Amino acid sequence: LAKTTQPISMDSYEGQEVNITxxxxxxxxxxxxxxxxxxxxxxxxxxxxxxxTKVTNEVASLFIPADRKSSTLSLPRVSLSDTAVYYCLVGEGYNGGSQGNLIFGKGTKLSVKP
Amino acid sequence: SAVISQKPSRDICQRGTSLTIQCQVDSQVTMMFWYRQQPGQSLTLIATANQGSEATYESGFVIDKFPISRPNLTFSTLTVSNMSPEDSSIYLCSVEDRVLTDTQYFGPGTRLTVL
Structure with a gap:
């Protein structure tokens, strides 16, 4: 399974857009x-x-460049309740034989301040 | 999505004893997973439990220490045996999503403290 690298921590303020790569x-x-x-x-x-490319849902957007060697999670207008650890995972999926073995990295600890 | 409950939510245990953690899902699932999250750390997969077969353990985890049962498609248990303070962790069970690849739904976790 592919290894992922994320920033250990990020700080933001309420109302800002946060991008975690x-x-x-x-x-x-x-x-x-x-x-x-x-x-x-x-x-x-x-x-x-x-x-x-890009995926968007009611919570966030995910931007993936053409080479797919990185991805960026975008959280629009964060609030205090978005303070959490965010994990990026890359896997083959069940057809690829990994059978659900999710490898969690250290994640990014996002702290949203008032 | 699946709704998952775990019992107990937390416990404080003495060294040398064993604790069985229960995981209940609101729908039938083929695969259930057990993870450990040590304080301040990320999640580590302990084992995968399929109904009707022996659990598959990851490197560093053995059946004698973490026996798992999977009696039906909605329930599983993980036992932490002969506990030591190093076993103090959060233990989580999860199930796979039926549509999305590499997507799992997690229970709330069981916070275990071993004295």
């Missing part, structure tokens, strides 16, 4: 890029997933 230089053709959010004392929660 993840590097995955060894991403394979079949790999999807998935982001999770984890609040203290809770399990990780799926945020968004993409394969290429």
């Amino acid at each position: 993840c590097s995955h230089n060894n991403i394979a053709t079949n790999d999807y890029i998935t982001w999770y959010q984890q609040f203290p004392s809770q399990g990780p929660r799926f945020i968004i997933q993409g394969y290429k």
Whole structure:
């Protein structure tokens, strides 16, 4: 499975847009890029997933360049409640044989200040 | 998405004892996963549990220490055996999404403290 690299921490203020970039230089053709959010004392929660270009849902946007060696999670107008750890994962998917073995890196601890 | 519950939510245990953690899902799933998250660390997969077969353990985890049961498609247990303070962690179970690849839904976790 491809290894991912993210900043350890980021600070932001309420109302700002936050962009968290993840590097995955060894991403394979079949790999999807998935982001999770984890609040203290809770399990990780799926945020968004993409394969290429841009994906947007009600929570975030995910930008993936053509070479797919990196991805950027964009959180519009963050609030205090967005303070959490954000994990970027890259995997082959079930057809690729990884059978759900998610490899969590250290994640990015986002702190949103008033 | 799946709704997952875990029992207990937290426990404080004595060294040398064992604790069984339960994971209940609101729908039938083929694969269930057990993770450990040590204080301030990321998640590490312990094992994958399929109904009707032996669990598959990741490197560094063994069945004698972390026996797992999977009696049906909505339930699983993880036992932490002969506990030591190093076993103090949050233990999470998860299930896969039926549509999205590499997507899992996690339970709230069980916070274990071993004295």
